[in-house]
Amino acid sequence: MKRGIAVGGNITVDYVKTVDCYPKQGNLSTILSITYALGGALPNVLIDLSKMDNKIPLQAIGLVGNDKDGSHIIDILRQYNINTDLVKQNDSFGTSFSDVITVKDTGTRTFFHYRGTNQLLSINHFDFDRINADILHIGYALLLDALDAPDEEYGVVMARLLDKAQRHGLKTSLDVVSENSTRFAKIVPPSLKYCNYLIVNEIEASLTTGIPLRNNNDELIKGNIKDSLTKLMDLGVNELAVIHAPEGGYAMDKERNYYEQNSLSLPKGYIKGTVGAGDAFCAGILYSLYNEWSIDKALKLAVAAAASCLSEMNATDGMKSVSEIVSLYKAMSGDDL
Numbered sequence: 001m002k003r004g005i006a007v008g009g010n011i012t013v014d015y016v017k018t019v020d021c022y023p024k025q026g027n028l029s030t031i032l033s034i035t036y037a038l039g040g041a042l043p044n045v046l047i048d049l050s051k052m053d054n055k056i057p058l059q060a061i062g063l064v065g066n067d068k069d070g071s072h073i074i075d076i077l078r079q080y081n082i083n084t085d086l087v088k089q090n091d092s093f094g095t096s097f098s099d100v101i102t103v104k105d106t107g108t109r110t111f112f113h114y115r116g117t118n119q120l121l122s123i124n125h126f127d128f129d130r131i132n133a134d135i136l137h138i139g140y141a142l143l144l145d146a147l148d149a150p151d152e153e154y155g156v157v158m159a160r161l162l163d164k165a166q167r168h169g170l171k172t173s174l175d176v177v178s179e180n181s182t183r184f185a186k187i188v189p190p191s192l193k194y195c196n197y198l199i200v201n202e203i204e205a206s207l208t209t210g211i212p213l214r215n216n217n218d219e220l221i222k223g224n225i226k227d228s229l230t231k232l233m234d235l236g237v238n239e240l241a242v243i244h245a246p247e248g249g250y251a252m253d254k255e256r257n258y259y260e261q262n263s264l265s266l267p268k269g270y271i272k273g274t275v276g277a278g279d280a281f282c283a284g285i286l287y288s289l290y291n292e293w294s295i296d297k298a299l300k301l302a303v304a305a306a307a308s309c310l311s312e313m314n315a316t317d318g319m320k321s322v323s324e325i326v327s328l329y330k331a332m333s334g335d336d337l
Helices: 040-053 066-080 116-120 157-167 202-209 222-235 277-290 295-309 320-331
Strands: 004-008 014-021 031-039 060-066 082-089 098-104 109-114 133-143 171-174 195-202 240-245 250-251 258-262
Touching: 004 040, 014 066, 014 222, 031 040, 031 066, 040 060, 040 066, 040 082, 040 133, 040 277, 040 295, 060 066, 060 116, 133 157, 133 277, 157 171, 171 277, 195 202, 195 277, 202 222, 202 240, 222 240, 222 250, 222 258, 240 277, 240 295, 250 295, 258 295, 277 295, 295 320
Parallel strands: 004 060, 004 133, 014 098, 060 082, 133 171, 171 195, 195 240
Antiparallel strands: 014 031, 098 109, 240 250, 250 258
16 A cells, blocks of 8 residues: 655745846845745645655655744645644744745745744654555755765765665655856765655756756757766666756656756747756656656646646746646647646
């Protein structure tokens, strides 16, 4: 009998501010609207999964502040029938938050992030006697200070956590944050040998492998994607490496079979915001893995889930049920999912 999906990691609130343009440093732009929503890998992926299929048992593992935002987050997660017994409130720091600046005409977003309690989330918060799931997804590496910390035996604490999860019979999945740093090659690879699944975007894949996936004109270097996936598998990913980009989804399995799926062609004006699109794609992949779907089908569902997310400004309002996502894919691609 299937036990469900658990997600551990970043929990934030997002203040999504839509602006007329993104200004040069020192200049001004106009804020057109402000919305408040939950954000971070944990709420985004779990709420998306709940909206896709509310029959899957879902569990959250993370930290929030002992403040109004922290209590609100727990209340919202519970409204989606997500088990929050392992979400703890902490007095040391406030709840993490992001100011998400979204440009109206393009949907492009920029994040200003306060780490808050997320920086304290450690291996000790993962009580495997109380985690009842088939898959444990962690997000985001490089944004969880205690789990990104050095480990004398494993390289990083995250690797120790993932190994412990596998020893307890869980399939492990990892996502990484996009940041401008040189930390990827040091922090991400040690964890990959304990990852059943890696789900990252093209920027994160490039910084981890050293293989460029965008040129100087910001165009996807599609010819390098297979090499990047191969390198990720060589670094130790156990079963499936997935790269997502605005242009599509790409994957490689343990037999080194390569898969790709173009993004849906969306009508003008459809995109309201891009916040959470990567997490929506991730939720589509996790849902498919949980249900043992083919990789081809998983990529189709994932790009359609991302397209669904793009229809609203915040991270989860656009998500729909699996049947509605399937209908969206068929309507916009002319193909069966």
